[in-house]
Amino acid sequence: MTGWSPCGSVPPMTGLAAELVNEVWSELLSGSPEQLAARIDRFRQAQPVLAGYVRAVEEGVFANDERGQLTLFAVWAYEVCRRAGRARREIDEQAIEAMLSENERLLAAMEAAPPGDVMSTAAAWTENYPNLALLGAMLREAMHGDLEETRRVDDFLGLLTLHLKTVIDCLALD
Numbered sequence: 001m002t003g004w005s006p007c008g009s010v011p012p013m014t015g016l017a018a019e020l021v022n023e024v025w026s027e028l029l030s031g032s033p034e035q036l037a038a039r040i041d042r043f044r045q046a047q048p049v050l051a052g053y054v055r056a057v058e059e060g061v062f063a064n065d066e067r068g069q070l071t072l073f074a075v076w077a078y079e080v081c082r083r084a085g086r087a088r089r090e091i092d093e094q095a096i097e098a099m100l101s102e103n104e105r106l107l108a109a110m111e112a113a114p115p116g117d118v119m120s121t122a123a124a125w126t127e128n129y130p131n132l133a134l135l136g137a138m139l140r141e142a143m144h145g146d147l148e149e150t151r152r153v154d155d156f157l158g159l160l161t162l163h164l165k166t167v168i169d170c171l172a173l174d
Helices: 018-030 033-046 048-061 069-083 093-112 115-126 132-142 153-171
Strands: none
Touching (some): 018 132, 048 069, 048 093, 048 153
8 A cells, every 4th residue: 555645745555444434324323313413513523624625515516405415424434433443633725625635636537537448447446546445335325215316426425435535534544
């Protein structure tokens, strides 16, 4: 996992365990609405700037009845990172902007790749991405349901990946 860095000035991250990713997701799903609300409040209190970013993305990307999924995934990422000893510091706007900029660059490289090279381009950045277990689990969960019927999957998944990866990268920096 050496050599990967979300931007040149940030040290490489170590990976998040798939077992922890699955454990936290199961807890989120099995908890009561009150327990989930308490976790969301804890995330918002601990990471107010990041929570504001998530809220702004949801308002800009999702219809009113679709909002909340990105918040749930951000809480998932926060809980996983917190339990892994990360997310100890409050994420600021500069960290979000740095991660978003790097992730936009990666997404643009994938979009610009010739059709036959998209998979190899994607493999190049995911191969050494230490938090793929969490990002992959989130994208699998996002694909459940009637996504195909409601919007173009590629566009939606591109946006979702961009913003989920930004949240994860910010939280996993510690």
